[in-house]
Amino acid sequence: MTLAIEQPAVSAGVHTDCRILHLTSLSLHSFRNYVAARMEVTAAPVVLAGHNGAGKTNILEAISLLTPGRGLRRAKLAEIDSRNHKGLAWAVAANISGMQGEAKLGTGRDAESDEGSDKRIIKIDGKVCKGQAELARHLSMIWLTPQMEQLFQEGASAGRKFLDRLVYSFDAEHASRINEYEYAMRERNKLLQDYRADGHWLDALEQTMAETGAAIAQARLSTVEHINLSIQRSTLSFPKAELGISGLVENLLATGVPAVQAEEAFKGVLKTARREDGAAGRTLSGTHRSEMGVIHLTKQMPAQSCSTGEQKALLLSIVLAQARSCAHWRKEVPVILLDEVVAHLDSTRRLELFEEICQIGAQTWMTGTDAALFAGLEGAAQYYQVENGTLRHAK
Numbered sequence: 001m002t003l004a005i006e007q008p009a010v011s012a013g014v015h016t017d018c019r020i021l022h023l024t025s026l027s028l029h030s031f032r033n034y035v036a037a038r039m040e041v042t043a044a045p046v047v048l049a050g051h052n053g054a055g056k057t058n059i060l061e062a063i064s065l066l067t068p069g070r071g072l073r074r075a076k077l078a079e080i081d082s083r084n085h086k087g088l089a090w091a092v093a094a095n096i097s098g099m100q101g102e103a104k105l106g107t108g109r110d111a112e113s114d115e116g117s118d119k120r121i122i123k124i125d126g127k128v129c130k131g132q133a134e135l136a137r138h139l140s141m142i143w144l145t146p147q148m149e150q151l152f153q154e155g156a157s158a159g160r161k162f163l164d165r166l167v168y169s170f171d172a173e174h175a176s177r178i179n180e181y182e183y184a185m186r187e188r189n190k191l192l193q194d195y196r197a198d199g200h201w202l203d204a205l206e207q208t209m210a211e212t213g214a215a216i217a218q219a220r221l222s223t224v225e226h227i228n229l230s231i232q233r234s235t236l237s238f239p240k241a242e243l244g245i246s247g248l249v250e251n252l253l254a255t256g257v258p259a260v261q262a263e264e265a266f267k268g269v270l271k272t273a274r275r276e277d278g279a280a281g282r283t284l285s286g287t288h289r290s291e292m293g294v295i296h297l298t299k300q301m302p303a304q305s306c307s308t309g310e311q312k313a314l315l316l317s318i319v320l321a322q323a324r325s326c327a328h329w330r331k332e333v334p335v336i337l338l339d340e341v342v343a344h345l346d347s348t349r350r351l352e353l354f355e356e357i358c359q360i361g362a363q364t365w366m367t368g369t370d371a372a373l374f375a376g377l378e379g380a381a382q383y384y385q386v387e388n389g390t391l392r393h394a395k
């Protein structure tokens with residue numbers, strides 16, 4: 001598939017024509033080891049330094065919950081409630097400068113609902129929103145955590161989820177399309193268990209799955225293409241990755257089949273598979289089964305066969321390329337969260353990373369046990385010392 005990707009004016013440099021998406025304040029209440037905490041920040045990178053267990057990742061998790069999904073730990077909502085404050089539901093609030101200008105985002109566990117309920121409340125500018133997808137229309141974010149390098153070993157679903165997160169930051173509607181697709185799929189699965197199922201209702205659900213599925217596949221392919229291009233152009237010494245996505249619909253689109261035709265083909269597959277899917281109790285093919293592949297370009301080695309060090313570096317290069325790609329083509333720089341990433345880099349790569357995030361201009365939140373790991377960033381970043389659930393602005 002070829003996309004009309006326009007050439008950016010410069011291959012590197014500060015994007016003065018970009019909107020730098022960023023938080024201006026963050027408040028937590030009853031959030032893990034924080035009883036209450038608040039910080040005011042500028043658009044510059046933020047360094048969170050502190051001992052193990054101080055509460056650095058908790059801050060990144062709180063920020064990640066300002067986007068759709070379950071946050072960077074994929075935690076259950078009740079797990080996040082502070083154990084030191086039995087009975088209080090957690091809450092996170094942030095003032096942001098986002099895609100629609102300044103906004104106040106709030107989220108938390110619904111104190112009215114029972115503890116097992118995993119539905120979180122979303123408030124934007126004080127108004128409760130129906131779904132989480134609205135968050136993606138204000139803020140885009142990408143993150144990297146030490147757990148994520150396992151995604152190469154975890155199989156298709158982890159890779160696909162990682163890619164879909166990258167797509168969210170490129171296409172604000174991706175989250176709502178995935179919701180719509182999955183809702184229709186669950187309804188279809190239920191209906192297929194009933195031998196009296198209404199054929200017209202199944203047709204309608206399959207139509208929704210085909211339409212949203214084609215759009216999902218298209219958005220994934222487009223993101224992959226932009227990231228690959230951005231990586232090819234990168235002057236960083238990090239290993240270069242090449243991303244791929246394969247699946248029923250993606251493969252059709254990739255060979256140049258028009259979207260409407262791919263949609264019809266997928267609808268046909270779903271209709272033919274009703275009996276088989278009914279017997280399996282799930283939908284056996286579709287965009288929810290697509291697989292992401294990553295190759296170490298210079299070695300021509302699949303990422304799952306690379307060393308853990310190489311895997312970490314490949315993921316970092318993908319995340320940075322995505323941030324650059326959002327800046328070039330969307331004119332929006334996402335917020336980046338890098339948990340314990342810096343400690344694994346040698347000093348040369350560390351400086352390269354700092355230079356890259358400063359050039360991209362992203363509000364990048366970075367954690368490390370020692371502020372000395374961030375030598376070279378002085379003057380360009382805001383430093384916070386994290387200690388036992390408290391935050392102190394370190395001058």
Ligand SMILES: Nc1ncnc2c1ncn2[C@@H]1O[C@H](COP(=O)(O)OP(=O)(O)O)[C@@H](O)[C@H]1O
Nearest residue numbers: 032033052053054055056057058079081082083
């Ligand atoms: N629900 C909770 N209530 C209270 N404390 C919690 C909760 N969940 C995790 N913690 C504590 O938060 C602390 C800090 O976690 P974390 O942010 O991961 O630390 P680090 O600074 O190493 O990244 C840990 O000591 C953990 O026990």
Ligand SMILES: [Mg+2]
Nearest residue numbers: 056057339340
């Ligand atoms: Mg941590």
